[in-house]
Amino acid sequence: MTGRSHPSSPREGQHTLMTLALSTKLHTSFADAVDRTRKALADQGFGILTEIDMKATLKQKLDEDMEDYLILGACNPPLAHRAVTVDRQIGLLLPCNVVVRADPNNPGAVLIDAMNPQVMVQVADQPGLGAVADDATAALQAAIDSLGAGAAKD
Numbered sequence: 001m002t003g004r005s006h007p008s009s010p011r012e013g014q015h016t017l018m019t020l021a022l023s024t025k026l027h028t029s030f031a032d033a034v035d036r037t038r039k040a041l042a043d044q045g046f047g048i049l050t051e052i053d054m055k056a057t058l059k060q061k062l063d064e065d066m067e068d069y070l071i072l073g074a075c076n077p078p079l080a081h082r083a084v085t086v087d088r089q090i091g092l093l094l095p096c097n098v099v100v101r102a103d104p105n106n107p108g109a110v111l112i113d114a115m116n117p118q119v120m121v122q123v124a125d126q127p128g129l130g131a132v133a134d135d136a137t138a139a140l141q142a143a144i145d146s147l148g149a150g151a152a153k154d
Helices: 030-043 054-062 077-086 088-093 118-124 127-148
Strands: 005-007 017-019 021-026 047-053 069-075 096-102 110-115
Touching: 021 030, 021 127, 030 047, 030 069, 030 096, 030 110, 030 127, 047 054, 054 069, 077 088, 077 127, 088 118, 096 127, 110 127, 118 127
Parallel strands: none
Antiparallel strands: 005 017, 021 110, 047 069, 069 096, 096 110
16 A cells, blocks of 8 residues: 555644555456446445546546546445534545546556555544544545455555
8 A cells, every 4th residue: 555644633732644546456458447446346345436547538628638547436335424424524625536547757657556445534624534534535445455366566
């Protein structure tokens, strides 16, 4: 697993680093990585509610070119229900974004980044979200980990 780290807000005098994403790299085609990501998410109870093709959108709206870049809005209904029961404003951070993107520095590699649900706890500052975030993190990490099973991974 790789990810970018950002400082989180200090709690009780401690300063920790928060990993923004749960990530992996696959050496496969972009289409295969998208298919495998959808299946891995479905196997963990996530449905895809939204899909944003950044490459197509930026080309159409700005006539800008970029590598393949797809944002999937993944939702696990029982986890989402638990989260909104604790804090109705948490919907601002839902669904969980999962990005499938071609690695511009490594042709033939595709990066998959899932938002770390622990970020939700840091942003919302609602202690009751901790257990939900733990369960969501476990499910998303299982999906990410399953992508690397039997495939080359960095």
